[in-house]
Amino acid sequence: MTRYLINRLLISIPTLLAISVVVFAILALAPGDPMAEFATNPAITAEVRENIRRSLGLDQPIYIRYVKWLWAFVRGDMGFSFNSRSPVVNLILQRLPTTLWVVGTAYLLAALLAVPLGVISALKRYTFFDQVVTTLAFVGFSLPTFFTGILFIIIFSVQLRWFPFIYNSTLRVTNWATFMAQVRQSIMPVMVLVLFQAAVLMRFVRASMLEQMNRDYVRTARAKGLRNFVVVNRHILRNALIPVVTLVALDIPTVFTGALVTEQIFRVPGIGALLVDSIYRGDTPVVMAITFIYAILIVIFNLVADILYGILDPRVQYTR
Amino acid sequence: MSASSSTLSQTTAPERPPRTLWGDAWRRFRRDKLALFGAATLIIIVLACVVGPLVYTASHRQIDFSRAQIPPSWAHPFGTNDLGQDVLARVLRGGRVSLSVGITSMLVAITVGTLIGAISGFYGGWLDVALMRFTDLFLSLPQLPVLLMVIFLFRETLRRLAGPETGIFLLMVLVIGSLNWMSVARLVRASFLSVREMDFVLAAQAIGAPAHRLIWIHIFPNVLSPVIVAATLSVGTAIITESTLSFLGLGFPPDTPTWGRLLFDARDYLEQAPHMAFFPGLMIFLTVLSINFVGDGLRDALDPQMRLR
Numbered sequence: 001m002t003r004y005l006i007n008r009l010l011i012s013i014p015t016l017l018a019i020s021v022v023v024f025a026i027l028a029l030a031p032g033d034p035m036a037e038f039a040t041n042p043a044i045t046a047e048v049r050e051n052i053r054r055s056l057g058l059d060q061p062i063y064i065r066y067v068k069w070l071w072a073f074v075r076g077d078m079g080f081s082f083n084s085r086s087p088v089v090n091l092i093l094q095r096l097p098t099t100l101w102v103v104g105t106a107y108l109l110a111a112l113l114a115v116p117l118g119v120i121s122a123l124k125r126y127t128f129f130d131q132v133v134t135t136l137a138f139v140g141f142s143l144p145t146f147f148t149g150i151l152f153i154i155i156f157s158v159q160l161r162w163f164p165f166i167y168n169s170t171l172r173v174t175n176w177a178t179f180m181a182q183v184r185q186s187i188m189p190v191m192v193l194v195l196f197q198a199a200v201l202m203r204f205v206r207a208s209m210l211e212q213m214n215r216d217y218v219r220t221a222r223a224k225g226l227r228n229f230v231v232v233n234r235h236i237l238r239n240a241l242i243p244v245v246t247l248v249a250l251d252i253p254t255v256f257t258g259a260l261v262t263e264q265i266f267r268v269p270g271i272g273a274l275l276v277d278s279i280y281r282g283d284t285p286v287v288m289a290i291t292f293i294y295a296i297l298i299v300i301f302n303l304v305a306d307i308l309y310g311i312l313d314p315r316v317q318y319t320r
Numbered sequence: 321m322s323a324s325s326s327t328l329s330q331t332t333a334p335e336r337p338p339r340t341l342w343g344d345a346w347r348r349f350r351r352d353k354l355a356l357f358g359a360a361t362l363i364i365i366v367l368a369c370v371v372g373p374l375v376y377t378a379s380h381r382q383i384d385f386s387r388a389q390i391p392p393s394w395a396h397p398f399g400t401n402d403l404g405q406d407v408l409a410r411v412l413r414g415g416r417v418s419l420s421v422g423i424t425s426m427l428v429a430i431t432v433g434t435l436i437g438a439i440s441g442f443y444g445g446w447l448d449v450a451l452m453r454f455t456d457l458f459l460s461l462p463q464l465p466v467l468l469m470v471i472f473l474f475r476e477t478l479r480r481l482a483g484p485e486t487g488i489f490l491l492m493v494l495v496i497g498s499l500n501w502m503s504v505a506r507l508v509r510a511s512f513l514s515v516r517e518m519d520f521v522l523a524a525q526a527i528g529a530p531a532h533r534l535i536w537i538h539i540f541p542n543v544l545s546p547v548i549v550a551a552t553l554s555v556g557t558a559i560i561t562e563s564t565l566s567f568l569g570l571g572f573p574p575d576t577p578t579w580g581r582l583l584f585d586a587r588d589y590l591e592q593a594p595h596m597a598f599f600p601g602l603m604i605f606l607t608v609l610s611i612n613f614v615g616d617g618l619r620d621a622l623d624p625q626m627r628l629r
Contacts, residue, residue: 026470
């Protein structure tokens with residue numbers, strides 16, 4: 001187990017390096033100049049522009065810039081945003097709570113909804129309930145989030161006027177009234193994400209349950225005369241949830257970068273929105289940092305999923 | 321030869337067509353109501369987008385501010401947009417673009433995935449290790465950010481190289497396809513690994529069949545069913561990806577309607593003209609839903625374990 005872990009950790013380092021090279025190369029080789037907006041500004045002469053380039057380190061060859069960037073990143077220094085001139089770390093930390101609040105709540109709710117629904121619909125396979133739930137799940141994950149978001153705005157904001165459709169990030173939660181306002185403005189973005197995530201998870205739970213339900217150990221448990229509730233909860237569910245836990249672990253990186261599209265629709269100022277804005281502005285350091293953090297998270301949680309799988313399921317043998 | 325065999329089959333099994341693999345699959349597919357519904361809807365949508373603009377002759381470009389934002393009526397079944405353009409005509413036109421982006425990027429993804437998976441599974445060894453590392457690398461790339469980045473940074477170049485529409489089309493198809501082949505590669509590799517060891521491959525090898533013949537004539541047909549299912553589902557993913565990019569304003573130029581672009585344009589008029597957003601969104605939803613139904617049905621129909629029933 002330890003050997004396997006060390007092995008995997010060692011393999012993930014070249015993977016991460018390769019990703020950082022790919023992302024850096026895309027950004028560096030792209031046509032277009034981060035200084036383009038200064039070029040149109042008559043107040044800035046060519047000489048000043050050259051100085052700015054030099055102060056940002058843009059006059060050096062690509063590989064030197066890469067090594068410098070990588071070394072700084074390893075030490076936790078992500079550089080300065082071209083655009084706002086503040087450290088990238090601060091920009092990200094500023095946006096993180098909003099993203100974690102909206103996307104985290106959504107993920108939690110989705111799991112709380114999906115597991116019981118998936119279990120019940122597997123137990124009552126081919127009944128009316130099962131058919132309704134599976135059809136709804138199909139609809140849920142075929143609905144792109146940008147369309148659900150727009151539908152929610154049309155129905156709940158424009159027609160019914162229940163919720164505001166623009167997320168107010170300056171709102172501070174100090175008392176009950178502001179807390180309720182916070183909840184009200186979060187409901188729509190959260191629900192959009194819940195609908196999609198719950199649909200995906202629920203299908204997965206159901207399939208996993210169905211796979212376990214006809215196993216021999218279930219028949220043994222029933223033959224021993226255990227109550228149905230015990231068989232389902234202690235025997236089937238435990239085994240069925242193993243792949244589900246892995247799937248959830250693999251999905252966690254998306255919680256951090258946030259649901260890019262959903263944040264864009266409701267104008268939630270989270271990390272996803274920061275990324276999109278930075279891409280539009282050609283703010284290379286911010287784009288590079290967010291993309292790379294995301295890649296790190298993906299690699300880490302892949303590893304976590306593997307380890308969790310081994311802990312939860314003793315039959316899994318770590319070879320290699 | 322053919323005459324004698326047909327008389328022979330007539331005497332042994334009278335008036336019963338031979339059961340073929342695809343015949344069996346079709347029979348099972350037909351029993352799945354949702355899959356049939358999906359297939360029917362999909363055919364209607366495709367026909368509407370291909371033939372529709374020839375029948376429904378309203379212009380999708382003509383601007384008329386005096387008729388802006390009219391709700392659905394007989395003259396304009398889907399209403400008009402903020403410039404007074406007919407939404408139905410734009411939805412049909414947009415469907416052509418969205419569907420062709422979906423299908424072409426599926427072809428890119430399937431081709432790359434099959435090639436890599438086949439080579440990796442057939443040859444094994446260091447080639448397999450290298451290709452699988454490469455696949456893992458692509459799987460760890462943050463998809464949407466990379467997509468946004470590449471499209472944003474390179475669209476000007478391609479626009480200059482191949483014109484505004486073809487340039488973006490090529491870029492979209494290539495980028496969406498090249499970020500979508502990994503699961504296919506893994507699927508194909510896994511199937512190749514198991515099929516490679518079977519006796520009929522050994523037999524073919526013994527007669528002296530060259531590698532490319534072993535791969536494409538002997539092994540590949542046996543791994544076709546999971547590839548077909550993956551191909552179907554990936555059209556849906558590609559359509560959603562294209563719409564997402566267009567919705568974030570990074571897609572085709574404004575005068576080329578795609579379903580995602582129409583939604584993007586409608587975003588600022590949700591209060592006055594919700595129909596502008598509703599119809600293109602509905603088309604995306606219906607298309608993706610039916611593709612998913614068809615894919616699910618195909619998965620069951622082509623499953624070798626169900627074949628005996």
